[in-house]
Amino acid sequence: MALSSPTHTSPDTPEAGLRPRLRFAPSPNGFLHLGHAYSAFETWRIADALGGDVLLRIEDIDVARSRETFVDAIVEDLGWLGLAWSGPVRRQSAHFEMYDRAAQQLREAGLLYPSAMSRRDIAHAVARHATWPRDPDGAPRFERSLEASAPEDNSTSTAWRLDMARCLAIAGDRLSWREFIPPEGRLPREQESTRHARRMKTIARAAQPEVWGDVMLQRKDIPTTYHLSVVVDDAAQGITHVVRGQDLEAATDIHALLQHQLGLPQPLYHHHALITDVSGRKLAKRFADTSLRSLREAGWSVADVRAAVGQGPASN
Numbered sequence: 178m179a180l181s182s183p184t185h186t187s188p189d190t191p192e193a194g195l196r197p198r199l200r201f202a203p204s205p206n207g208f209l210h211l212g213h214a215y216s217a218f219e220t221w222r223i224a225d226a227l228g229g230d231v232l233l234r235i236e237d238i239d240v241a242r243s244r245e246t247f248v249d250a251i252v253e254d255l256g257w258l259g260l261a262w263s264g265p266v267r268r269q270s271a272h273f274e275m276y277d278r279a280a281q282q283l284r285e286a287g288l289l290y291p292s293a294m295s296r297r298d299i300a301h302a303v304a305r306h307a308t309w310p311r312d313p314d315g316a317p318r319f320e321r322s323l324e325a326s327a328p329e330d331n332s333t334s335t336a337w338r339l340d341m342a343r344c345l346a347i348a349g350d351r352l353s354w355r356e357f358i359p360p361e362g363r364l365p366r367e368q369e370s371t372r373h374a375r376r377m378k379t380i381a382r383a384a385q386p387e388v389w390g391d392v393m394l395q396r397k398d399i400p401t402t403y404h405l406s407v408v409v410d411d412a413a414q415g416i417t418h419v420v421r422g423q424d425l426e427a428a429t430d431i432h433a434l435l436q437h438q439l440g441l442p443q444p445l446y447h448h449h450a451l452i453t454d455v456s457g458r459k460l461a462k463r464f465a466d467t468s469l470r471s472l473r474e475a476g477w478s479v480a481d482v483r484a485a486v487g488q489g490p491a492s493n
């Protein structure tokens with residue numbers, strides 16, 4: 178992808194000529210909480226401002242942690258918030274073959290290698306190094322040299338990791354993605370058009386996927402991981418604008434790399450701030466008291482939820 182200036186108003190963004198298409202992509206391993214509500218309001222607000230649609234994707238590749246009760250609750254909670262999506266709901270668990278085909282494409286290009294090490298093996302191997310580097314999520318960075326200390330693997334299935342050095346040798350230093358600046362509040366009707374979307378302000382970000390090391394793309398038990406399925410799905414669903422939390426911003430560097438290697442179109446990205454609790458910690462599902470359903474049961478209205486996440490009428 179060619180870069181001109183760090184900030185520009187581009188007439189040739191990926192969505193040029195297309196009706197903007199966004200997505201909301203929760204993982205059904207818990208109830209939606211205030212953090213999700215903020216992210217959802219942002220996604221729908223930006224879609225509205227751009228004259229676009231929001232699609233719903235259920236990221237249920239983690240078959241051990243995903244629950245149908247949580248899928249039903251997502252649908253019910255979004256309905257309660259008054260957020261309607263376009264088209265059918267995409268379930269990632271229905272597309273394992275598609276992710277496997279993408280992995281196969283990378284394998285054939287010599288960009289994946291089999292890996293026998295479990296998380297525990299890795300922890301054990303890096304324990305001997307006082308300052309082993311960590312990835313942006315804080316996990317020990319996996320490098321191929323660690324594989325030498327892998328125990329004999331007798332299992333029939335194998336996990337597959339991305340050969341980062343090889344990928345970078347191919348992609349060179351051209352890897353980047355673009356953060357878009359969403360409009361403040363709601364745009365006047367006459368600006369809610371694809372013409373506006375085409376002239377979206379973007380900031381180029383140079384990608385540094387190497388900070389993640391050799392990320393796993395296929396697990397032993399599941400033929401994909403988050404990084405692989407998210408790029409395959411964003412392309413399959415024709416997503417033009419990705420709106421998600423800042424906690425996923427560093428991961429976008431890997432997504433840019435995978436899009437490049439798989440020849441997939443690249444959406445624009447907007448990483449919004451995270452809603453924190455009173456002590457400044459990111460709200461997580463473990464804080465059950467902020468789940469939308471417990472708030473609803475406690476008598477909260479949708480307006481209360483909007484106000485709590487700074488999306489009330491006063492801030493719009």
Ligand code: GLU
Nearest residue numbers: 202203204236407421425
């Ligand atoms: N499934 C992810 C989550 O619930 C979101 C992934 C994304 O938006 O790319 O945090």
